[in-house]
Amino acid sequence: QSVLTQPPSASGTPGQRVTISCSGSSSNIGSNVANWYQQLPGTAPKLLIYNNNQRPSGVPDRFSGSKSGTSASLAISGLQSEDEADYYCAAWDDSLNGRVFGGGTKLTVL
Amino acid sequence: QVQLVQSGAEVKKSGSSVKVSCKASGAIFSSNPISWVRQAPGQGLEWMGRIIPILDIATYAQKFQDRVTFTADKSTSTAYMEVSNLRSGDTAMYFCARETAGASGTYLALWGQGTLVTV
Numbered sequence: 512q513s514v515l516t517q518p519p520s521a522s523g524t525p526g527q528r529v530t531i532s533c534s535g536s537s538s539n540i541g542s543n544v545a546n547w548y549q550q551l552p553g554t555a556p557k558l559l560i561y562n563n564n565q566r567p568s569g570v571p572d573r574f575s576g577s578k579s580g581t582s583a584s585l586a587i588s589g590l591q592s593e594d595e596a597d598y599y600c601a602a603w604d605d606s607l608n609g610r611v612f613g614g615g616t617k618l619t620v621l
Numbered sequence: 622q623v624q625l626v627q628s629g630a631e632v633k634k635s636g637s638s639v640k641v642s643c644k645a646s647g648a649i650f651s652s653n654p655i656s657w658v659r660q661a662p663g664q665g666l667e668w669m670g671r672i673i674p675i676l677d678i679a680t681y682a683q684k685f686q687d688r689v690t691f692t693a694d695k696s697t698s699t700a701y702m703e704v705s706n707l708r709s710g711d712t713a714m715y716f717c718a719r720e721t722a723g724a725s726g727t728y729l730a731l732w733g734q735g736t737l738v739t740v
Contacts, residue, residue: 544728548729555733556658558728558732561726567730597665608680
């Protein structure tokens with residue numbers, strides 16, 4: 512059972528906009544920044560969004576992040592087939608004194 | 622260009638130990654912590670803990686503090702993760718990742734390629 516809660520799956524057609532939610536609590540997302548990671552099949556995770564809404568160099572601006580209270584969201588606009596991957600949210604948890612992840616959301620591009 | 626290069630896949634018997642390495646290629650260790658993340662087959666990511674190599678200070682997630690040990694060799698810019706008394710549930714891909722501090726928090730900016738441990 513993951514500390515952060517994500518929907519197990521999401522889907523969309525090419526060109527659509529998809530949103531993935533991440534629900535936490537006051538000890539993690541509520542008091543710390545949320546980050547998002549993309550894991551393509553058979554590869555290591557890659558940082559996608561940091562500090563709630565910042566994109567590392569090289570990440571397309573189709574990817575955006577937001578945070579409100581104890582929840583965070585990842586939005587992907589102009590969906591492309593290469594976006595098919597697992598997406599994980601993460602945050603530091605002050606109560607656990609450690610990093611926590613969501614269970615992951617498998618994105619399918621129909 | 623800095624990379625984290627991990628050691629190769631391991632096959633171990635129950636009750637034995639495994640030690641996985643993570644070398645920072647193209648850079649020396651700084652004050653950035655190195656985290657270790659476990660991913661069981663078909664499952665999500667699980668943070669195991671981290672080590673600050675230049676200080677040799679390790680922090681463990683509660684679930685892993687009994688059988689896991691993090692160490693670092695500053696002279697070779699290599700971090701290590703050892704799991705003792707292996708059991709079948711330890712079969713997983715293990716990733717190392719370098720933590721970076723941003724303006725408001727930290728994140729895992731650079732990841733190793735992963736090491737598959739099969740028990």
